[in-house]
Amino acid sequence: MAAASAAFMAHFDPKTFRNALGQFATGVTIVTTRDTAGSPVGVTANSFNSVSLDPPLILWSLARSARSMAAFEQAESFAVHILASDQDELANLFASRVEDKFAGLDIGEGGPPFIQGCSARLVCTTRHLYEGGDHVIMVGEVIDYESDGKPPLLFHGGTYADRIAREARTAAPPVLYSVADRIATITLNRPETRNALSEEVIAALVAALETADADRDVDCVVLTGEGPGFCAGGNIKQIKALTAEQHMSPMELENWYRTQIQRIPMTMERMSVPVIAAVRGHAIGAGCDLACMCDIRIASEDAVFAESFLRVGIIPGDGGAWLLPRIIGHAKATQMMLTGEFIDAAKAERYGLVSEVVAGDGLVPRAMELARMVAQFPPAAIRKTKRLIKDARDVSLAEHLDQAAIWQGVLQQMDDHREAIDAILEKRAPRFQGK
Numbered sequence: 246m247a248a249a250s251a252a253f254m255a256h257f258d259p260k261t262f263r264n265a266l267g268q269f270a271t272g273v274t275i276v277t278t279r280d281t282a283g284s285p286v287g288v289t290a291n292s293f294n295s296v297s298l299d300p301p302l303i304l305w306s307l308a309r310s311a312r313s314m315a316a317f318e319q320a321e322s323f324a325v326h327i328l329a330s331d332q333d334e335l336a337n338l339f340a341s342r343v344e345d346k347f348a349g350l351d352i353g354e355g356g357p358p359f360i361q362g363c364s365a366r367l368v369c370t371t372r373h374l375y376e377g378g379d380h381v382i383m384v385g386e387v388i389d390y391e392s393d394g395k396p397p398l399l400f401h402g403g404t405y406a407d408r409i410a411r412e413a414r415t416a417a418p419p420v421l422y423s424v425a426d427r428i429a430t431i432t433l434n435r436p437e438t439r440n441a442l443s444e445e446v447i448a449a450l451v452a453a454l455e456t457a458d459a460d461r462d463v464d465c466v467v468l469t470g471e472g473p474g475f476c477a478g479g480n481i482k483q484i485k486a487l488t489a490e491q492h493m494s495p496m497e498l499e500n501w502y503r504t505q506i507q508r509i510p511m512t513m514e515r516m517s518v519p520v521i522a523a524v525r526g527h528a529i530g531a532g533c534d535l536a537c538m539c540d541i542r543i544a545s546e547d548a549v550f551a552e553s554f555l556r557v558g559i560i561p562g563d564g565g566a567w568l569l570p571r572i573i574g575h576a577k578a579t580q581m582m583l584t585g586e587f588i589d590a591a592k593a594e595r596y597g598l599v600s601e602v603v604a605g606d607g608l609v610p611r612a613m614e615l616a617r618m619v620a621q622f623p624p625a626a627i628r629k630t631k632r633l634i635k636d637a638r639d640v641s642l643a644e645h646l647d648q649a650a651i652w653q654g655v656l657q658q659m660d661d662h663r664e665a666i667d668a669i670l671e672k673r674a675p676r677f678q679g680k
Contacts, residue, residue, distance in 0.1 A: 272397030273336045276305065277358040278323040280316035285347045285358040288313050289340045290325070301387040303369055306380040314381065320371055323385060324357035327365040329395040335360070336398060365392035420449035421471070422456065427464045427624075428616045429457040429518075436472025442531050443480040444505060451508050458516045461679055464620035464627050467612045468539060469523040478530025478553065479506065502562045506531060510564040513538040514635070517628035519619055523612035524548045525605060529587075534565035536598075537572055540631060541615060543601040545608040548590040550598060552582040571638060573597050623661035624679040 277287040290305045303325060307317060317323065328336055339346050352358035357368065369385030376382075421432040431453045433440035440446070457466045470476055487493045487501060513520065522539035530553045536542050552569065554561050561582065570578040573596045581588070590602045603611045619627060629652045637645050656662055660680040668675035 272327040272364060272399060273333075274305075275326045275328060275336070275339050275360060276317075276323055277326065277352075277360065278317055278320040279357065281319060285352055286313045286316040287339050287346055287358065287360075289336060302372065303367060303385045303387060304382060305385075306377055306382045309379055309381055317383060318374065318381070320357075322357055322368065322370050322388075323383075324359060325367040325369060325385075326360045326363045327367075328398040329362060329364040330398050332362065332398055364395040364397040366390060418449065419443070419446045420453050422453045424457075424460070424463060426617065427462060427620045428613065429453075429460070429463045429466045431457065431466060431468045433468075433470040433476055436470075436474070438480065439474040439477035439527055440470040440472070440532070441477045441480040442506060442509075442535070443483055446480075447505055447509060451512050454509075454512050454516060454520075458518050461624065463518055464622075464624050465616040466518055466520040467523055467609070467616050468520055468535075469609060469612065470525070472526075474526035474532075475522070475524040475528045475548070476532030476535050477527050478532045481557070484557075506563045509535065510538055510568070517632050519627065519631045521612050521615055521619075523608050524550075524599065525608050529553050531561075531563050531565070534561060534563045534568060537565065537568040540634075542599040543603060543608065543612055543615070544590045544593060544599040545605040546590050546602055547605055548593065548599070548602075549587050550581075550593050551585060551587045552578075553585050555583070556585050623656075623659070623665060623677045625659060625661065626656055629656060
């Protein structure tokens, strides 16, 4: 075996070879061999991998219960394929239970099956097998390799990293933003996930809210969701990946909440422009809390609300336990959070969670009508009124009156105040300039 290894290694470029070995530790891989009958066998290898340059060794493990275990135990050689960034479908195929995973592939004859188009391929002879509990650790000596420099396929956060980039280039934006007649419309735009709050949606939503609040030509915001639902809450796959794949520590999870979903309530709390939530379909978990962050909430007849965090063994991490009792009272909020019950639009209106329930096709038109009713008034007065309401939750009456007196002194010196008075006296529509 030593002579064969030397013959193969003689033409290896050490730098390129190190790069190929380095990719094995980070990229998605498929390992192939042939069983005793000569049939091709292949599996994805992602449970453990490591490399050594001198001697050139690869270590990987396979579950003892795997159907391909017998083939790899008796194999004298195998090939490791580091998949290229555009081979995510191939990775899914080999991770599945499909019987003939090699159908349609040109894999060559004799020796380990070769998969074309990969980032790198390493051919190994089997050196050692070690017991590893419910896995068998396999050590192979590299006797040949090739690499064409393609970026490897990476798996992160429950999906393939390159797929995220490709979809970002072609997919519709996660949040839609438009302004007309001094009203900004913000639409969560991931109907295929019922507008779940993934990291991309969180970032885009926060950016849209900040844009609206900074725009002095915006007097009101309407927040709604594309498709049949308002917001299904957190993205379950992404949340699972935090611990199951990224193995975040408690401190890392705490930081994730602070830098991700908690940015939404903190942004909403800072805003001075009013926000109207137009809720259709599901407003579940963080979706219910998102509605609670808004100043006015109306719902379609098919709306459903729930504080569903206990169903997945967690708590409201986005301010729901602070917001909901202030809207519907301590008793009803406690019942919703501890039972996880789903309440329909009629009950939500009785609870005071929403102020109106309208027919489904009338939801957005009614929200826009309310927004126009808000936007007809002087811009500065609109924003100060919202802040006065928000700030009143946490101050004494005396402090509230002090704040009102200060702001009233400013507002009554503005041109818009004088224009409002003149328009009433002259029985005409006012023309506010925001001054």
